[in-house]
Each structure stands twice: as C-alpha cells, then as structure tokens.
Amino acid sequence: MIEKEKINWIYKKIFTIRFFEERIKKIAKEKTVPGYLHTCIGSEAICVGVMAALNQDDWISSTYRNHGHAIAKGCELNEITSEIYGRKTGICKGRGGSMHISDFSKGMLGSFGIVAAGPAVVLGAALQEKINKSNKTCVSFFGDGAIHNGAFHEAAGLAKLWNIPMIFVCENNGYAEATATDWHLNTKELSDITKAYDMLSYIGDGNNVFEVYDITKKAISEAKQKNTPIFLEFKNYRFSGQYEGDTQLYQPQEEIDKAKQNDPIKLAKENSSKYGLNKNDLEKIINEVKEEVDKAFDFADTQPWPQPEDALEEVYVNYPVEIKT
Amino acid sequence: MTIKTVKDAINDALVQSFEEDKNVILMGEDIAGGKGREQYQGTQDAWGGPFGVTQGLYTKFGGERVRDTTIAEAGFFGAAIGAAMTGLRPIVELMYVDFAGVCFDQMMNQAAKVRYMFGGKQKVPMVVRTVVGAGFRAGSEHSQTLYSLYTHIPGLKVVAPYDAYDAKGLLLSSIKDDDPVIFMEHKRLYMTSCEVPDDLKPIPLGKGRIRREGSDVTIIAIQRMNLFAEEAANELEKINISCEIVDPRTYSPLDEELIFQSVKKTGKVIVVDESNPKCSLASEISSLISEKCFSDLKAAVIKITAPHTPVPFSPPMEDFYIPSTKKIIDAVKKLKDV
Ligand SMILES: Cc1ncc(C[n+]2csc(CCOP(=O)(O)OP(=O)(O)O)c2C)c(N)n1
Ligand SMILES: [Mg+2]
Numbered sequence: 323m324i325e326k327e328k329i330n331w332i333y334k335k336i337f338t339i340r341f342f343e344e345r346i347k348k349i350a351k352e353k354t355v356p357g358y359l360h361t362c363i364g365s366e367a368i369c370v371g372v373m374a375a376l377n378q379d380d381w382i383s384s385t386y387r388n389h390g391h392a393i394a395k396g397c398e399l400n401e402i403t404s405e406i407y408g409r410k411t412g413i414c415k416g417r418g419g420s421m422h423i424s425d426f427s428k429g430m431l432g433s434f435g436i437v438a439a440g441p442a443v444v445l446g447a448a449l450q451e452k453i454n455k456s457n458k459t460c461v462s463f464f465g466d467g468a469i470h471n472g473a474f475h476e477a478a479g480l481a482k483l484w485n486i487p488m489i490f491v492c493e494n495n496g497y498a499e500a501t502a503t504d505w506h507l508n509t510k511e512l513s514d515i516t517k518a519y520d521m522l523s524y525i526g527d528g529n530n531v532f533e534v535y536d537i538t539k540k541a542i543s544e545a546k547q548k549n550t551p552i553f554l555e556f557k558n559y560r561f562s563g564q565y566e567g568d569t570q571l572y573q574p575q576e577e578i579d580k581a582k583q584n585d586p587i588k589l590a591k592e593n594s595s596k597y598g599l600n601k602n603d604l605e606k607i608i609n610e611v612k613e614e615v616d617k618a619f620d621f622a623d624t625q626p627w628p629q630p631e632d633a634l635e636e637v638y639v640n641y642p643v644e645i646k647t
Numbered sequence: 648m649t650i651k652t653v654k655d656a657i658n659d660a661l662v663q664s665f666e667e668d669k670n671v672i673l674m675g676e677d678i679a680g681g682k683g684r685e686q687y688q689g690t691q692d693a694w695g696g697p698f699g700v701t702q703g704l705y706t707k708f709g710g711e712r713v714r715d716t717t718i719a720e721a722g723f724f725g726a727a728i729g730a731a732m733t734g735l736r737p738i739v740e741l742m743y744v745d746f747a748g749v750c751f752d753q754m755m756n757q758a759a760k761v762r763y764m765f766g767g768k769q770k771v772p773m774v775v776r777t778v779v780g781a782g783f784r785a786g787s788e789h790s791q792t793l794y795s796l797y798t799h800i801p802g803l804k805v806v807a808p809y810d811a812y813d814a815k816g817l818l819l820s821s822i823k824d825d826d827p828v829i830f831m832e833h834k835r836l837y838m839t840s841c842e843v844p845d846d847l848k849p850i851p852l853g854k855g856r857i858r859r860e861g862s863d864v865t866i867i868a869i870q871r872m873n874l875f876a877e878e879a880a881n882e883l884e885k886i887n888i889s890c891e892i893v894d895p896r897t898y899s900p901l902d903e904e905l906i907f908q909s910v911k912k913t914g915k916v917i918v919v920d921e922s923n924p925k926c927s928l929a930s931e932i933s934s935l936i937s938e939k940c941f942s943d944l945k946a947a948v949i950k951i952t953a954p955h956t957p958v959p960f961s962p963p964m965e966d967f968y969i970p971s972t973k974k975i976i977d978a979v980k981k982l983k984d985v
Contacts (some may be wrong), residue, residue, distance in 0.1 A: 356784035356962055408784070408961035419786045419960030435788035436746060437718045470717035473749065498718060499676065500694040506717050507681025572681035611856040630967030633959045 350566035367586035371534025384441030399618035409625035438471035467498025487545035527554030656811035675740025679705035720750035759802030790958035795894035816850030861891035914945035
C-alpha cells in the first residue's frame with residue numbers, strides 16, 4: 323500500500339512534467355528561448371517513479387534531458403524556467419541553461435551534457451556515503467545510448483568491485499539521437515551488459531509509474547542490504563525528438579501510434595481509481611498543476627537578465643590564490 | 648562559379664574525396680541517422696550529423712564506407728587510427744569538439760605519436776571533423792573552440808576555415824594529407840556563403856591568407872573572428888584607418904612568414920581569438936611576433952580573446968564572452984594613436 327500523500331505527489335509530479343514539457347515544445351516553436359531544448363515527453367513515469375523512492379537529500383545525476391528529473395527531485399519550477407530563459411534568477415544563475423538544470427541543495431549532483439559522464443560522478447558520491455557511513459541513496463540517470471561509452475563501463479566495474487550500493491537507472495527510450503536502440507544493442511536485452519560485471523539488474527515498464535516506483539524501492543533496499551550496485555532498465559518511448567526542432571524523420575508514425583497506447587500519462591490516468599483517486603481528484607490536480615506551470619513561465623518572462631560581467635564569477639572557489647591566515 | 652554555404656562546401660569536398668579515392672571512409676554518430684529503421688521509407692540518412700553536413704553520403708556511397716557508430720568515441724577514433732595505418736583514409740566526426748575529452752588519448756598519444764615513436768615507418772592519414780564555437784546559446788559543454796589543445800601536440804595538424812572557399816579547399820587537402828588533421832568547423836559559420844569554383848583545387852595546409860590589405864594596423868583573426876575583423880575594418884575605413892586582415896587558416900602548421908610580412912608593414916598588431924586566453928593561439932601568435940619582429944613593432948601586440956571562464960549560456964553573458972567588433976575597433980583606435 324502506498325500512502326495517500328505519496329500517490330497525490332506522484333500524480334502531481336507526473337502531470338507537472340508533461341505540462342511543463344508541452345509548454346517548452348510550444349515556446350521552442352515560437353523561438354522565444356535561446357539554446358538547445360531536450361524534452362522528456364514519455365519519460366515522466368521513470369522520473370517520478372524513481373524519485374518517489376528517494377528522499378530529497380538523496381543524490382542523483384542527470385543529463386541534458388533533465389527537466390523531468392529536476393522537477394521530480396524538487397527543484398523550484400520558477401528557477402527552472404528562469405534558467406531555461408537565461409535569466410539571473412535561474413537555478414544556475416543563467417550560466418547553465420536547459421541542458422544543465424541542477425540544484426545541489428535538492429540532491430542533484432549535476433546534469434551533464436557529455437553522454438555517460440554521470441555514472442562515475444554518482445559512484446564517487448556513493449563512495450563518500452560509504453566512507454562516511456552515511457546512508458543516502460545514490461542514483462545515476464542515463465540513456466540507452468550511454469551504455470556504449472567507456473565511462474559508463476568503468477564506473478560499473480568499479481562500483482561492483484568496491485561493493486558500492488549505487489543504482490544505475492538506464493532509460494531505454496528506443497533511441498539514441500536518430501539511432502534506434504534495437505540497432506545499437508549487441509545484447510538481447512540492454513541490461514544483459516551488466517553480466518560482464520556480475521551485477522544485479524532488473525527490467526521494468528518505464529511507462530508505469532507505480533511499477534517504476536516499486537522496482538526502485540526494492541532495488542534500493544536490496545543494494546544496501548547486499549552492499550552491491552544494481553542496474554535498472556526501464557523501457558519507454560521517446561515521443562520527443564532528440565531535441566526540439568528535430569524532424570524525427572526516423573521515427574515511423576505507426577511506431578509512435580503504437581507507443582501512444584502506453585503513454586505514461588494515459589496509464590497513470592487509467593490506473594488512478596486503483597489508487598483511490600476519482601475523476602474529480604484528478605481534475606483538481608491537473609488544474610492546479612497547469613496553473614503552477616503557467617505561473618512559472620510567466621515568472622521567467624519577468625525576470626532580469628544577468629549582467630554581462632556576471633560571466634566572470636565563480637569559475638573557481640579561490641583564484642588568484644588567496645592565502646588565508 | 649557557384650555561391651555555396653560552408654556546410655554545402657564541406658559536403659562537396661567529402662563527396663569529391665569519396666569519388667576520387669575508394670579508401671576514404673566516414674565514421675561518426677548519426678552521420679547518416681535512421682539506423683535500425685531501414686524498413687520504413689524516408690528514415691535513411693535522416694540526419695547527416697546534427698547540422699546535416701554529411702547528409703546524402705550514406706545514400707550515395709553506402710553503409711560500408713559511411714558508418715554510423717555508437718556513442719563510443721574512443722572506440723571509433725582508435726579504429727580510425729588502425730584503419731589509417733593499414734591503408735584507409737578515415738574521416739571521423741567528433742560531434743562537438745567539447746567531447747574531445749572522451750577520445751583525447753587516441754589523438755594525443757596514438758594518432759600523433761605513431762609515426763615518430765615507431766621510427767618513422769608508419770603514417771596515420773586520418774581527419775577528425777569537429778564542430779567548434781560559441782554564440783549558439785549551447786552552454787559550457789557545447790561551445791568551446793579548443794584550437795590550442797590540439798595545436799599544442801606535435802604530430803597533429805590543425806585547420807580552421809572561415810569561409811566556404813577555404814572550407815572546401817582545405818578539407819580536400821586535409822583528406823589527402825598523410826598526417827592526422829583536426830578540421831574544425833564553426834557552427835556559426837555553416838550557413839554563411841561565398842563563391843566557390845566547382846573545380847577548386849586543394850588549398851595547401853600551412854598557407855595563410857590576407858583577407859584584406861591595409862597599411863595602418865594588422866588584425867590577425869582566428870576563424871569566425873574574421874567576420875568581426877571585417878566589420879571593424881569597414882567601420883574604421885570610414886575614419887581613414889586602414890586595416891590589414893590576416894587569416895592564418897591553419898594553426899599547425901602556421902604560416903608565420905605571412906604574419907611577419909604584415910607586421911613588418913604595419914608595426915601594429917591585434918590578434919583576435921574566441922578561445923580562452925591562457926596558452927591560446929592568440930598568446931602563441933603574439934609571442935612569435937614579439938620574438939621574431941620585435942624591432943618592427945611600434946606597440947605591444949594586443950590580444951582580444953574570451954575571458955578565462957567556461958562559455959556561459961545566457962545571451963548577455965555569452966555575448967560578453969565572445970570578442971566583438973567594438974572591442975576590435977577600440978583596440979585599433981588605441982594602436983592608431985601610438
Ligand atoms: C560523449 C558524447 N558523445 C556524443 C554526444 C552527443 N549526444 C547527445 S545526446 C546523444 C544520444 C544519447 O542517447 P541516450 O543515451 O539514449 O539518451 P536519450 O537522449 O535517449 O535520453 C548523443 C550522441 C554527447 N553529448 N556526448
Ligand atoms: Mg535513448
């Protein structure tokens with residue numbers, strides 16, 4: 323049984339992410355925002371299901387496709403939108419932009435633009451947790467494409483060898499850019515690659531937020547109990563292009579239509595009565611969330627730009643070197 | 648004579664090289680695109696790389712020579728080295744130069760050193776095509792230039808064309824060249840165009856180009872900075888200041904003679920480079936001039952570069968980061984009064 327409060331939270335977050343990303347798609351078309359935008363339509367259940375199993379001070383890493391992770395991890399919507407708009411009050415003071423939405427105070431170690439950069443960083447955080455005998459959960463999010471990169475494999479090997487109870491969360495969304503996953507995989511199942519490291523792995527339906535939550539929760543306790551890393555593969559579909567503006571010519575319509583039948587939002591709605599939410603409850607959540615998203619985008623619009631010279635700040639902690647007495 | 652964009656000129660040079668030499672192959676992520684969806688119409692060659700530069704090559708030359716890769720740069724860069732040593736002429740695409748970090752070892756320790764270290768018996772005729780440059784609001788990990796990172800390394804050649812003419816001519820040479828070449832394409836220049844003769848001959852590596860003749864001040868401009876140098880020179884002409892613009896085009900080897908001749912003529916020099924300042928092309932060229940042309944100089948060389956920071960995302964900060972036409976004009980005026 324999941325507590326009522328958590329169920330409400332899950333529904334709230336899953337709709338927030340969808341509305342947020344739909345809004346991003348709209349402004350991307352209107353070309354009112356600078357930079358690359360990678361939306362995560364189709365990933366909502368993975369973002370929310372995993373985060374539902376975490377505490378706010380647990381550690382995660384994300385990628386350029388990070389809006390859903392940031393929202394689910396508790397980053398302020400206003401600060402996310404302001405960042406995407408490049409404003410001074412943005413979550414990274416306008417220095418990061420959409421690809422790097424991160425808030426350390428919410429347990430985000432960072433959203434990295436380099437594929438497969440995250441897992442090793444999370445390994446380090448998990449090592450710290452182990453050395454300091456703290457018990458925070460450490461999760462790295464990455465895509466199916468990242469499993470070909472050496473940095474992922476090196477992190478996986480070390481995590482196993484050092485008995486680090488971190489969670490690798492691979493979102494298998496069918497594509498790495500314009501390349502289909504069923505072409506780039508060498509193994510039958512993506513998670514088969516963990517066999518090389520004798521690492522535990524589980525596969526879940528990434529469209530079903532409650533399944534994602536359940537698997538993640540169990541994996542976290544198993545990882546901690548056995549002192550071992552665990553690899554989770556969640557299968558879903560990338561409805562968004564690689565980035566906003568992608569022609570998506572390589573995604574056949576019949577495939578999209580088929581995937582729509584398992585759209586995570588559709589499934590969440592269908593399942594709602596099972597979790598004690600009636601039509602009115604859902605409508606109330608949806609209206610609330612829509613308003614919040616609208617407000618955040620209105621907020622960003624009114625925010626000040628950074629000063630040009632702000633570019634010079636915070637490159638180092640201490641530079642030129644100051645001698646402290 | 649045809650007007651071509653930089654993007655199309657590069658595509659032309661690739662097609663021509665593929666036609667001329669069956670050993671030329673191309674590898675990279677989504678350089679075709681649509682892998683795994685061949686059974687559906689219209690999915691093949693869906694991308695041609697993120698900027699569409701290589702579009703059509705897969706359709707023309709097939710998957711044996713035009714190979715989409717996984718996100719495994721260290722793997723396919725290393726493969727390019729072995730293929731080059733044994734007879735192919737591989738071109739690999741590093742989608743953004745910012746990803747250099749994940750496959751730098753291949754270029755720094757293998758491609759660059761194989762010939763020297765193994766007694767001069769081998770060669771590594773490969774080309775890395777990569778995308779550089781700020782001004783795209785692409786943030787800290789997709790906007791660097793890193794020219795000097797590669798220029799620093801003995802054994803690598805470094806090419807960075809400004810216009811479509813040079814892009815085609817220099818890429819033809821780079822592919823024919825027997826050494827590893829890093830060919831840097833600026834994302835803000837892809838859609839700029841100029842006249843490119845259909846039968847353009849390869850432009851030798853190591854030959855710079857005087858883009859504008861002038862007598863008062865020499866502006867040495869690195870890649871996209873030629874645009875701002877030209878704008879500045881046009882403004883300054885109105886107040887009777889005559890600027891000479893030197894575009895070195897290739898950074899290793901560097902056409903030092905061409906630079907020195909211009910310095911001898913004007914005695915006043917500005918180097919404009921959108922990279923970070925420390926150990927940059929700007930500092931290298933400035934130091935060469937100070938060393939070799941000291942007595943010709945009427946003033947210290949002025950460097951206009953980005954600050955010592957990563958590339959920021961937000962437009963006001965990124966615009967501040969990139970050298971500007973105004974900064975060049977101000978520097979020229981300062982030198983003129985010397
Ligand atoms: C080292 C590196 N190589 C290439 C890229 C360019 N790139 C960005 S996203 C991407 C595809 C990643 O696919 P996947 O891991 O499946 O994640 P998804 O985008 O589907 O969430 C590539 C190749 C990069 N950012 N970093
Ligand atoms: Mg993917």
